[in-house]
Amino acid sequence: MATIKDVAKLAGVSVATVSRVINKNGYVNDGTKVKVDEAIRKLQYEPNAMARGLATRKTETIALILPDISNPFFPELARAVEDVARTYGYTVILCNSDSEANKEKEYIHILKQRYIDGILFSSHSLKAEDVELMNKENIPFVVLDRAPVQVDCPVVRSKNFEGAQIAVQHLLDVGCSKIAHIYGPQEIATARERLMGYEDSVKHFDWFTPSLLVEGDFSIEGGKRAVELLMSRHPDVDGIFAGNDLMALGVMKKLHQMGIRVPDQIALCGFDGIHLTTITEPEMTTIAQPIYDIGMLATRLLIKKIEGTSENNRVHEFDVRLIPRGSTERK
Ligand code: RIB
Secondary structure (H helix, E strand, C coil), rough: CCCCCHHHHHHHHCCCHHHHHHHHHCCCCHHHHHHHHHHHHCCCCCCHHHHHHHHCCCEEEEEECCCCCCCHHHHHHHHHHHHHHHHHCCCCEEEECCCCCCHHHHHHHHHCCCCCCCCECCCCCCCHHHHHHHHHHCCCCCCCCCCCCCCCCCCEEECCHHHHHHHHHHHHHHHCCCEEECCCCCCCCHHHHHHHHHHHHHHCCCCCHEEEEEEEEEECCHHHHHHHEEEEHHHCCCEEEEHHHHHHHHHHHHHHHCCCCCCCCCEEEEECHHHHCCCCCCEEEEEECCCHHHHHHHHHHHHHHHHHCCCCEEEECCCCCCCHHHHCCCC
């Protein structure tokens, strides 16, 4: 395999000159550049990406830190990130933090030493101070989906509060008269905002009582456990808004096992719009986030930051939309 020295020898220039041509830094006259390019072509020389990264401080690599890759919402997000990154010539390194603050910190520490050009982050534990530190260290950074309330970096996410209100209104529209909410972990902003949206929509109804709120953990099993508890408290509930699709899937399964019919006895609505919601019977009504668009915009913003053409740090919030399906279709 040809080395940079072979290229320099064939082109009749120094190794430093070849390096300047490859890394496009420093002046090289056009004639020398042509000679070097020809030598590279003849020898089929492939510059070592690592070495180039050391020279240019750029590796065309970005990291995507996600909290839970076993939840299909996040692979769907990652798909968009990878697609967009590739079109700009970037490679994506995927890090799964298992929603553990320590793992997230470890990843950031490791990534800083690996010449990553920037980081896309979806985290429940990220604090404004962490972002401040990353900014001080000049690490381009974009937060997507899960974000602390105020951070000094671009944030891309959905309108969670409004989405919850749309879900409740839909359940009311199909005739539900006692609607419960199974909410996600309250340290996560998206889960908190959906809970607030639900509360805001139901607080004035006589039937509302705080025991209609049951905690889940954004997982299928969490949804199953929560609905069991809910039915023991309120056997007369006739509508459930689950804070994400995975919990809604768990709720549907458990209700089926309990012999309770969806949608006739209980109408059920999830949140996210993951593909899995189309394969249940009945299909699941959901509040769909534009998952692909979130990943796409976040990646574009990060690349702009890396390339120094970014706009101000601000929060980009996408609209969500109701997809009415069989789980809320009452005859
Ligand atoms: O399903 C995972 C949930 O966590 C999604 O609703 C997403 O918005 C995130 O915060």
